[in-house]
Amino acid sequence: MDEDWKLSCKIGTLRIRSAVTQAIRRFFLDxxxxxxxxxxxxxxPAPEPHIxxxxxxxxxxxxxxxxxxxxxxxxxxxxxxxxxKCFRSGERGAHHLPEFSMIEWxxxxxxxxxxxxxxxALIAHVAGEIGLRxxxxxxxxxxxxxxxxERITVREAFSRYADLGLDEALTLDRFDEMMVNRIEPRLGIxxxxxxxxxxxxxxxxxxxxxxxxxxxxxxxxxxAGLELANAFSELTDPMEQRRRFEEVSHDRRxxxxxxxxxxxxFLDSLSAMAPSAGIALGIDRLVMLLADQDTxxxxxxxxxxxx
Amino acid sequence: MYTASDLRKGLxxxxxxxxYIVTEFNFVKPGxxxxxxxxxxxxMVNGNQFERTxxxxxxxxxxxxxxxxxxxxxxxxxxxxxxxNQSYEQVFLTEDQVGDAKNFLLDNIEVEILLFxxxxxxxxxxxxxxxxxxxxDPWAKGDSVSGNTKPxxxxxxxxxxxxxxxxxxxKIRIDTRSGEYLTRVKG
Numbered sequence: 001m002d003e004d005w006k007l008s009c010k011i012g013t014l015r016i017r018s019a020v021t022q023a024i025r026r027f028f029l030d031x032x033x034x035x036x037x038x039x040x041x042x043x044x045p046a047p048e049p050h051i052x053x054x055x056x057x058x059x060x061x062x063x064x065x066x067x068x069x070x071x072x073x074x075x076x077x078x079x080x081x082x083x084x085k086c087f088r089s090g091e092r093g094a095h096h097l098p099e100f101s102m103i104e105w106x107x108x109x110x111x112x113x114x115x116x117x118x119x120x121a122l123i124a125h126v127a128g129e130i131g132l133r134x135x136x137x138x139x140x141x142x143x144x145x146x147x148x149x150e151r152i153t154v155r156e157a158f159s160r161y162a163d164l165g166l167d168e169a170l171t172l173d174r175f176d177e178m179m180v181n182r183i184e185p186r187l188g189i190x191x192x193x194x195x196x197x198x199x200x201x202x203x204x205x206x207x208x209x210x211x212x213x214x215x216x217x218x219x220x221x222x223x224a225g226l227e228l229a230n231a232f233s234e235l236t237d238p239m240e241q242r243r244r245f246e247e248v249s250h251d252r253r254x255x256x257x258x259x260x261x262x263x264x265x266f267l268d269s270l271s272a273m274a275p276s277a278g279i280a281l282g283i284d285r286l287v288m289l290l291a292d293q294d295t296x297x298x299x300x301x302x303x304x305x306x307x
Numbered sequence: 308m309y310t311a312s313d314l315r316k317g318l319x320x321x322x323x324x325x326x327y328i329v330t331e332f333n334f335v336k337p338g339x340x341x342x343x344x345x346x347x348x349x350x351m352v353n354g355n356q357f358e359r360t361x362x363x364x365x366x367x368x369x370x371x372x373x374x375x376x377x378x379x380x381x382x383x384x385x386x387x388x389x390x391x392n393q394s395y396e397q398v399f400l401t402e403d404q405v406g407d408a409k410n411f412l413l414d415n416i417e418v419e420i421l422l423f424x425x426x427x428x429x430x431x432x433x434x435x436x437x438x439x440x441x442x443x444d445p446w447a448k449g450d451s452v453s454g455n456t457k458p459x460x461x462x463x464x465x466x467x468x469x470x471x472x473x474x475x476x477x478k479i480r481i482d483t484r485s486g487e488y489l490t491r492v493k494g
Contacts, residue, residue, distance in 0.1 A: 093333060
């Protein structure tokens with residue numbers, strides 16, 4: 001059967017994928033992180049302007065394990081991680097699957113800058129475990145993984161690469177267009193780069209900088225133009241978080257998008273949460289990078305279309 | 308009427324009254340940002356290409372093209388000749404207008420010629436065609452070193468990757484939209 005043939009062609013990348021997953025797990029277990037599983041099917045996701053949950057009866061499938069992970073932080077758990085499937089409706093492309101694998105890890109008592117060091121160490125460790133050394137080659141680009149990696153603010157990135165400045169792009173609603181067409185393809189080509197200091201409006205669950213309320217303590221990791229991870233210092237102000245959730249929910253209602261109830265238990269738990277930082281990294285994307293695959297289809301055993 | 312989520316390579320849409328074909332397509336979504344649909348579009352009338360990034364709210368009309376069934380006859384000096392079996396009318400398309408379909412033009416294959424304001428601009432092929440493999444290295448059973456695929460050439464000169472058990476002289480089915488091997492054809 002030819003479906004079997006197509007599957008058999010994937011064995012090389014699926015072996016790399018397995019090694020990557022085990023290496024990630026070992027990295028965190030060796031640092032005494034606790035591996036946690038939280039429910040995939042939930043009643044109330046964090047409202048996001050551009051992420052559509054997949055419905056499951058009256059509940060939905062998680063777009064991220066974030067809410068449960070943060071409730072654990074609020075309950076006193078400190079270093080926790082989870083490798084799990086996340087679901088986002090309508091996201092399908094060369095780098096997107098509507099069901100994909102994520103690792104999220106959280107550190108209590110730290111901020112997003114600590115997570116940058118985690119990324120440098122984690123990826124170096126994983127690359128080493130699969131036999132790559134300091135360099136990874138992806139689609140003809142050779143990226144040096146030795147730290148320290150580059151850091152650039154969103155404002156600088158716009159100034160360097162985009163047709164418009166950051167403020168103009170935000171006003172004209174061309175931020176995302178500039179990101180995909182001008183900025184992302186130039187990020188992390190010679191060395192991985194942390195794109196940080198996102199505008200506050202683009203980090204619904206992120207804390208804003210004390211010195212500048214227009215800026216969120218958020219970064220994204222890019223390697224060879226591939227977006228790999230999203231991190232922030234967590235917002236712990238329940239009133240502010242509720243206000244943001246209500247604003248997004250309201251916008252969704254105006255656009256006739258389905259709105260779920262607000263995650264009340266999560267909001268209640270926020271006041272008990274100490275300052276913490278959390279990050280989500282796409283495992284499929286990491287495997288694409290390390291196995292030099294240009295499409296996400298070849299790093300998963302089955303795409304939705306092949307079922 | 309198409310929406311952005313209908314966009315794909317090969318789709319023909321109307322922009323400013325001209326027919327355009329999507330030559331490249333990418334769904335992109337920057338972290339936490341909106342979904343965007345990056346396209347390269349080619350004007351089917353004058354061949355001009357440009358890039359545009361669409362949003363999920365964008366809508367388009369289908370290109371105003373008429374279809375006429377014709378048969379492929381031959382290629383001469385970079386032009387491809389097709390004939391209407393009823394009227395014996397012949398039309399010629401350039402290599403540019405034929406595009407990737409040139410890899411799948413079997414002798415006498417029936418295609419749809421696409422016309423805009425009575426001018427032939429492009430062609431539409433059947434989704435699947437059966438072709439004969441004209442050049443393939445033999446399969447050494449048990450040879451796992453060379454991997455799970457091998458390149459072969461088919462009767463149109465097109466090269467593609469197929470399972471290692473496909474031999475010269477065999478017939479295979481190809482998906483003309485992706486250019487990929489589908490299955491071996493018996494008989």
